[in-house]
Structure formats: structure tokens, C-alpha cells
Amino acid sequence: MTAILSVRKLEKTFGSVVAARDISLDIPAQQTVGIIGANGAGKTTFINMITGYLRPSLGTIWFEDRDITGRSSRQITRLGISRSFQVAQIFSSLTVMENICAAAAIARGPRGALAHAWRPLLSADTVGEARAAAELFQIGAYRDIRAATLPQGVRKLLDIAMAVVGWPRLLLLDEPTSGISIEEKFSLMDVVMTALKSRNITVLFVEHDMEIVSRFADRVLAFYDGTVIADGAPAQALADTRVRTFISGTRTVPEAVAGAG
Amino acid sequence: MSARTNLAGASAFVVLAAAALAAPAWFVSLATIAFANALVVLGLIVLWRAGLVPFGQALYYCVGAYTVALLARWVGITDAFVMLAVSGLIAGLVAYVVGFLLARYREIFFAMLSLALSMILYGVLVKTETLGSTDGFGVATPTFAGYAPHREALGLALYWLVLAVGALCAFAVSTYFRTTAGALAIPIRDNEIRIEFLGLSVNDLIHLKLVIAGVVGGLGGALAAMSIGHVDPNMSYWTTSGGFVFVTILAGASSVAAAFVGSLVFEIVRTVAVDLLPGFWQMILGSVLLLTILFLPEGLGSVFARLRGAPDRGAP
Ligand SMILES: Nc1ncnc2c1ncn2[C@@H]1O[C@H](COP(=O)(O)OP(=O)(O)OP(=O)(O)O)[C@@H](O)[C@H]1O
Numbered sequence: 050m051t052a053i054l055s056v057r058k059l060e061k062t063f064g065s066v067v068a069a070r071d072i073s074l075d076i077p078a079q080q081t082v083g084i085i086g087a088n089g090a091g092k093t094t095f096i097n098m099i100t101g102y103l104r105p106s107l108g109t110i111w112f113e114d115r116d117i118t119g120r121s122s123r124q125i126t127r128l129g130i131s132r133s134f135q136v137a138q139i140f141s142s143l144t145v146m147e148n149i150c151a152a153a154a155i156a157r158g159p160r161g162a163l164a165h166a167w168r169p170l171l172s173a174d175t176v177g178e179a180r181a182a183a184e185l186f187q188i189g190a191y192r193d194i195r196a197a198t199l200p201q202g203v204r205k206l207l208d209i210a211m212a213v214v215g216w217p218r219l220l221l222l223d224e225p226t227s228g229i230s231i232e233e234k235f236s237l238m239d240v241v242m243t244a245l246k247s248r249n250i251t252v253l254f255v256e257h258d259m260e261i262v263s264r265f266a267d268r269v270l271a272f273y274d275g276t277v278i279a280d281g282a283p284a285q286a287l288a289d290t291r292v293r294t295f296i297s298g299t300r301t302v303p304e305a306v307a308g309a310g
Numbered sequence: 311m312s313a314r315t316n317l318a319g320a321s322a323f324v325v326l327a328a329a330a331l332a333a334p335a336w337f338v339s340l341a342t343i344a345f346a347n348a349l350v351v352l353g354l355i356v357l358w359r360a361g362l363v364p365f366g367q368a369l370y371y372c373v374g375a376y377t378v379a380l381l382a383r384w385v386g387i388t389d390a391f392v393m394l395a396v397s398g399l400i401a402g403l404v405a406y407v408v409g410f411l412l413a414r415y416r417e418i419f420f421a422m423l424s425l426a427l428s429m430i431l432y433g434v435l436v437k438t439e440t441l442g443s444t445d446g447f448g449v450a451t452p453t454f455a456g457y458a459p460h461r462e463a464l465g466l467a468l469y470w471l472v473l474a475v476g477a478l479c480a481f482a483v484s485t486y487f488r489t490t491a492g493a494l495a496i497p498i499r500d501n502e503i504r505i506e507f508l509g510l511s512v513n514d515l516i517h518l519k520l521v522i523a524g525v526v527g528g529l530g531g532a533l534a535a536m537s538i539g540h541v542d543p544n545m546s547y548w549t550t551s552g553g554f555v556f557v558t559i560l561a562g563a564s565s566v567a568a569a570f571v572g573s574l575v576f577e578i579v580r581t582v583a584v585d586l587l588p589g590f591w592q593m594i595l596g597s598v599l600l601l602t603i604l605f606l607p608e609g610l611g612s613v614f615a616r617l618r619g620a621p622d623r624g625a626p
């Protein structure tokens with residue numbers, strides 16, 4: 050398998066805060082990777098660097114044999130990397146269908162703003178793709194509801210659907226289940242992962258719930274203090290002592306364990 | 311839906327064109343100015359929908375007006391069609407150039423920067439003795455492809471010209487609202503980050519809006535200069551810009567027709583108010599604005615939208 054994404058010695062500092070340090074890894078095409086880590090571990094920073102929102106202080110990022118380090122988010126999106134957000138980024142005055150249509154018209158249209166002044170928003174292609182995406186993410190029932198009034202789960206699905214209409218090859222999901230009740234989390238992830246598999250998309254998703262991670266990820270990257278402390282199959286990575294101590298909390302500090310025993 | 315809107319627009323155009331033959335000359339000239347100003351408001355609506363309020367749109371109005379005046383004075387061109395084409399082009403160019411700066415700003419910074427640019431032009435004109443300084447100077451009587459009317463006939467010809475240019479611009483802008491670049495106005499207001507991450511530059515989209523608003527604003531200024539027969543630096547003064555913002559609030563951004571209705575209502579209210587209560591007309595205008603904001607927060611245009619049954623938000 051060839052790597053779709055390769056990062057080498059990635060580092061990001063904000064003044065004296067080191068949000069990412071010495072991150073080197075390869076992601077093979079069509080792998081589903083779960084990213085775990087406590088608050089402030091650097092998960093969002095990692096995604097922000099790959100999607101061009103933040104420029105790495107050091108290191109390189111390769112996507113499909115292309116060095117994309119330091120490119121703008123717009124350029125990176127056009128190359129085939131898309132993302133969803135920890136807080137859903139949608140057009141709240143528009144309906145669900147209008148949101149996906151707008152996304153499809155942009156992502157499938159030309160790069161230049163001027164070229165978009167000659168294309169109707171609601172072309173057959175736009176509307177067709179928007180319907181397909183609404184079906185795929187099972188939000189067709191909400192098509193005429195204004196996005197501002199949507200339940201949290203639908204907002205999340207809409208955010209991801211909008212990231213997918215451009216047919217990305219790599220998708221980064223920042224906490225797709227944040228703000229969702231425990232009961233809903235699994236069904237939401239089922240919908241998302243089935244949809245993304247059907248389009249052969251390589252996925253990196255940030256998740257705090259270890260059960261979700263072990264159920265949906267092929268591989269786990271555990272972040273701690275800006276760096277990757279464990280990288281492997283879920284069973285193996287989640288059993289790692291440092292992961293259990295610093296992230297999943299299944300292993301408390303030794304004294305506490307001794308006290309309980 | 312859009313075919314019906316176009317038909318309604320075409321009918322309104324015919325009725326308005328015919329009405330001039332029956333209306334008194336003073337009303338024809340009032341409507342001429344109102345519709346010329348409406349073009350600037352049309353440009354404001356383009357920006358308004360994206361959440362941008364320029365407090366210096368008079369810049370393009372003034373550029374268009376001075377272009378007309380100077381074409382006659384320096385080049386000897388008095389043909390209205392040539393003057394219009396050149397003013398639209400120059401105002402568009404100015405908008406294109408300042409757009410590189412303006413398109414990077416939002417909200418109050420955008421408003422103030424746009425105001426500053428218009429006040430720079432005002433300052434330059436006031437200091438330019440050869441252009442009459444604060445007094446400005448007269449504009450030669452326009453001709454129309456060889457036709458050179460006077461008095462009432464000139465008034466009618468100008469009215470019809472304003473109406474024709476207004477109709478063309480209204481049609482062009484409403485077509486633009488249905489393109490992706492035009493329909494993305496509300497998404498720009500809602501969430502710029504999402505647009506960027508879908509692969510389009512929000513600044514470029516706004517830059518295009520600025521140029522469109524600049525061109526129609528310049529055309530409005532050109533037509534106003536021909537109708538008034540005089541230009542002066544006040545055309546770029548902040549109170550002129552404020553007047554356009556006022557009319558846009560009155561009209562609302564819901565439809566292109568609203569720009570013309572709003573502008574006509576504004577001119578009528580102002581004329582009547584000045585006639586009836588010369589000392590208090592600003593107060594009357596202020597009250598009209600207050601009532602609009604209280605009872606028609608989406609402007610006069612929202613009344614048509616309600617009559618049509620569906621709120622036309624100009625959204626995709
Ligand atoms: N723009 C920024 N400026 C300064 N510091 C930042 C910035 N963005 C992130 N940081 C810091 O970098 C560190 C990593 O933050 P990041 O948002 O990547 O964490 P995270 O793993 O996504 O956390 P969470 O689970 O809370 O979302 C934190 O200490 C954070 O305060």
C-alpha cells in the first residue's frame with residue numbers, strides 16, 4: 050500500500066507553547082485512522098496544519114507525492130483534502146439542501162471567483178450531487194429545514210456532507226461526535242463511516258470516546274503534549290501504558306491503583 | 311419564478327416609460343434623479359446581501375459624474391451613450407483597484423475604509439481649482455447619437471435613458487444573484503471559513519461584488535450629472551453616501567426592484583417634506599427611517615416579497 054499522506058518532523062509552536070513536536074507518520078490510502086488525546090494535546094493543531102489553516106513551524110507534509118507544506122487551505126482543498134470542524138461550520142440562514150447545493154457548486158466548480166459569475170447555482174450537476182449527498186448521510190428528511198434550527202446530530206452530518214460533495218480522497222473529521230449524546234454517537238458514526246467507505250475516502254477522525262475509536266478505526270494515533278505517543282491497531286494502542294495513563298484514564302496513577310487494590 | 315419576475319419588470323418598465331408622457335415635467339425630473347440614484351442603491355444591495363455596508367459608495371457616484379463632466383470639457387464628447395460607457399468603465403476600474411484593499415476588510419472596518427476613500431476624492435476635488443473647487447462646474451447638454459433635444463424633450467430623453475439603463479442593470483444584477491458567485495452572498499455573511507475550505511476565495515467573491523457595485527454606482531453618477539447639469543465635490547461627500555445607505559435601509563435588499571421604489575419614495579418624501587416644512591425636512595426623513603426600521607425591518611421590498619408569497623432572500 051502506498052501512503053496517501055506522509056508527514057515528517059512536523060512541529061508547531063505558538064510563542065512558548067509547543068502544540069506539535071516531531072510528528073512523523075504515513076497514512077496508507079483508504080485507512081480509517083482514529084486520533085485520540087486529552088484536551089490541548091494538539092489534535093486540532095495537527096489537522097489545521099494538514100489542511101493549510103496553520104503553517105507548520107518545521108517539517109513537511111506530502112499528499113499523493115506532492116509537497117503541500119505551507120499551501121493555503123483553498124489550494125489544499127482543490128488537491129483533494131477536505132475537513133469537517135469541531136464546531137460544525139454551516140450556513141445557518143440556509144436550508145439543509147441549500148447548504149449542500151452551495152457546497153457542491155463551489156467544490157465542483159472552477160477555482161476562480163469570476164468563473165462562478167457565469168454559472169447558475171442550481172445546475173443539474175449541483176442539485177444531483179447535493180441530493181446524492183443528502184441521501185448518503187441520511188439527512189434528506191431535513192432538506193427544507195433552516196440549518197440554524199437543526200438538531201446537533203444533523204448539523205454534524207450536514208457539516209461532513211458539505212465536506213464530501215467535492216469528492217475528496219482524504220477527509221479529516223475533527224470530533225464528529227462532539228456535543229452528541231452517547232446513545233446517538235454510534236448510529237451517527239455508522240452513517241458517516243458507511244458513507245465514506247462507499248466513496249473510498251481515507252479518513253482521519255478525532256474522537257474522545259475509546260469505544261467509538263475501537264469500533265471504527267483501523268489504526269489509532271495517540272497524541273500527548275503535541276506528539277504521538279502510540280501508533281498502531283486499536284487494541285494495541287489502547288493497551289499502551291502511557292495511553293491508559295494519560296488519555297483513556299483506564300489506568301490511574303500507580304498509587305491510586307495500589308490504594309484500590 | 312424568474313420568468314415571472316422578468317415579465318413583471320418589463321411591464322413596470324413599459325408603464326413607467328409611458329407615464330412620463332402624462333406626468334408633469336417636475337415629476338419627470340424628480341423620477342430621473344431618483345432612478346439615477348437607485349443605480350447606486352442597486353450596487354449597495356449587492357454588497358448588503360453579503361453583510362457589507364459601504365459608507366463611501368458616493369465615491370463611484372462622483373467618479374461617474376466627473377467622468378461625464380470632464381469628457382465634455384476636455385475631450386468634447388457629449389454623446390450620452392459614449393459618456394455612460396466610459397463612466398461605467400472608469401468607475402469599475404476604480405472599484406477594481408481599491409478592491410484589492412477593501413475586499414480584505416469586513417464590518418465597521420470595511421465601512422470606514424470605504425468612507426475614507428470617498429473623502430479622499432472629496433478632498434482632492436475641493437483642492438483642485440481648475441475643476442471649480444467646492445463650486446464644481448457645469449456639464450454640457452448631452453446628445454443622443456446625433457439627436458440633440460432641449461428643454462422638455464431633453465428631460466424626457468434623459469428620463470427614458472435612465473429608465474433603460476436602470477432596467478438593464480436591474481436585469482443584469484438579478485441574473486447575477488442567481489449565479490453561484492451572486493447567490494453566495496448569504497453564505498459569505500454566514501460563514502466565510504466554510505467557503506474557503508470548499509476551495510473558493512471569499513475576498514475574490516467580495517472583490518467582484520465591489521466592481522459590480524462600482525460600475526452601477528458610476529453609471530448612476532453619470533446619469534445624475536447629465537440630469538442635474540452640474541457636478542461638485544459634494545457628490546463624494548459622506549452625507550451623499552449616507553443618503554444611499556438610508557435609501558437602502560428604506561428599500562431593503564430583498565429585490566432589485568426595491569432599489570428603484572425606495573429611491574423614488576425617498577425623493578418624493580424629501581421633496582414634499584422640504585415643501586411643507588422647510589425647517590424640519592431632515593426630521594421627517596428621520597422619522598420615516600425610524601418607522602421603516604420598526605415596522606419593515608427588511609425594507610419596502612419585503613412588502614412585494616410578502617405579496618408574492620415567498621420570502622426572496624436571494625439565497626441559493
Ligand atoms: N492559535 C493558537 N494560538 C495559541 N495557542 C494555540 C493555538 N491553537 C492551539 N493552541 C494551543 O496548542 C495546544 C494544542 O491545542 P489543540 O487545539 O490542537 O488541542 P486539541 O487536542 O485539539 O484539544 P481539544 O480536545 O480540546 O480540542 C493547546 O495548548 C492550545 O492552547
Ligand SMILES: [Mg+2]
Nearest residue numbers: 092093094135
Ligand atoms: Mg481540538
